[in-house]
Amino acid sequence: MSTGKLRIDLDAIVANWRALDAKTAVETGAVVKADGYGLGSDYVARALYRAGARKFFVAAAEEGGKVRSAIGSDADVFVFSGHMAGDTDMIADLHLTPMLNSLDQMTRHFEALPGHPFGIQLDTGMNRLGMEWSEWSAVSSLALEQGPALVMSHLACADEPDHPMNAYQLDMFKRMTDGINVPRSLSATGGLLLGPDYHFDLTRPGIGLYGGRPFDAAHKVVQLDLPVVQVRELEEGEVVGYSNTWQAKRPSRIATVSAGYADGLLRSLSNKVRLFANGVPVQLVGRVSMDLLTIDVTDLDSVPEYLTLMGDMQGVDDLADIAGTIGYEFLTSLGARYSRHYVAN
Numbered sequence: 001m002s003t004g005k006l007r008i009d010l011d012a013i014v015a016n017w018r019a020l021d022a023k024t025a026v027e028t029g030a031v032v033k034a035d036g037y038g039l040g041s042d043y044v045a046r047a048l049y050r051a052g053a054r055k056f057f058v059a060a061a062e063e064g065g066k067v068r069s070a071i072g073s074d075a076d077v078f079v080f081s082g083h084m085a086g087d088t089d090m091i092a093d094l095h096l097t098p099m100l101n102s103l104d105q106m107t108r109h110f111e112a113l114p115g116h117p118f119g120i121q122l123d124t125g126m127n128r129l130g131m132e133w134s135e136w137s138a139v140s141s142l143a144l145e146q147g148p149a150l151v152m153s154h155l156a157c158a159d160e161p162d163h164p165m166n167a168y169q170l171d172m173f174k175r176m177t178d179g180i181n182v183p184r185s186l187s188a189t190g191g192l193l194l195g196p197d198y199h200f201d202l203t204r205p206g207i208g209l210y211g212g213r214p215f216d217a218a219h220k221v222v223q224l225d226l227p228v229v230q231v232r233e234l235e236e237g238e239v240v241g242y243s244n245t246w247q248a249k250r251p252s253r254i255a256t257v258s259a260g261y262a263d264g265l266l267r268s269l270s271n272k273v274r275l276f277a278n279g280v281p282v283q284l285v286g287r288v289s290m291d292l293l294t295i296d297v298t299d300l301d302s303v304p305e306y307l308t309l310m311g312d313m314q315g316v317d318d319l320a321d322i323a324g325t326i327g328y329e330f331l332t333s334l335g336a337r338y339s340r341h342y343v344a345n
């Protein structure tokens with residue numbers, strides 16, 4: 001085995017979903033876009049379906065197939081990007097529910113698939129997806145006559161509880177939807193944690209399921225173990241890796257492990273991150289290259305077969321902080337070369 005082992009704890013994902021669900025009195029959906037934040041939307045959706053989730057969300061209709069085959073026919077799969085040109089057959093065949101984002105999408109949907117379920121996405125200030133106030137005022141009665149399955153919007157700053165944008169968008173969402181007789185959803189993980197005012201009828205957590213901030217109480221979901229390919233002895237003064245960015249200040253032992261930036265281990269981790277040898281920290285030295293990392297294991301009595309980059313000692317947000325990014329990006333960058341192992345009891 002020369003590729004890393006990515007261990008994905010489905011029980012932890014289910015426990016995170018249950019813990020988030022327990023914080024609200026309303027239904028809890030599950031966002032499984034981007035292949036379940038890189039962890040496998042089929043495995044994740046199936047585990048959550050078994051735990052009781054019945055509303056799943058993907059970004060694009062193309063992502064719906066994998067989810068639909070994993071969960072069967074009696075749960076909803078909503079598509080954030082709505083009904084795009086060319087999506088009609090997928091939406092019909094996979095029985096997806098597009099979140100219509102504009103009058104154009106609404107027209108396309110009603111003409112192509114009359115009677116097929118749909119939802120409405122509203123823009124409450126983020127200016128990314130959804131109908132704005134004026135467009136919604138013009139088409140709301142027409143849309144409501146067709147019986148949408150869901151009306152939703154999305155918060156831009158929910159990971160900052162004190163940000164005034166949260167209250168602003170909440171107020172806007174209420175003004176756009178109060179009095180309509182349709183299930184409403186405003187919150188992803190961050191909004192769910194802001195409290196009941198933000199819950200409406202359905203929440204849509206993503207990152208919290210996968211163990212990421214801002215759900216600080218989340219169980220850790222991912223462990224990444226990287227195989228040691230080779231170990232070598234260096235004399236004081238020798239250098240390691242591309243551009244010679246690290247030089248041995250003492251006689252050193254360097255382990256070369258299999259994984260690099262092609263596997264999502266961002267090059268900005270160069271010389272900065274630690275791995276763990278059975279719990280003992282060891283420093284990455286030199287540049288991250290495409291397929292390999294070099295680790296200073298001088299202080300270990302013996303070098304194990306695998307070094308752990310991500311796990312109980314160091315989570316996805318710790319790594320994202322070191323790399324100068326966010327947990328979402330770190331997770332969704334994890335590469336295709338790892339062998340994925342799913343843990344579930």
Ligand SMILES: *Cc1c(COP(=O)(O)O)cnc(C)c1O
Nearest residue numbers: 031154188189204205206207208
């Ligand atoms: C990605 C996304 C979510 C999930 O967000 P998290 O922050 O991962 O919980 C919910 N709703 C929309 C519209 C999204 O794009």
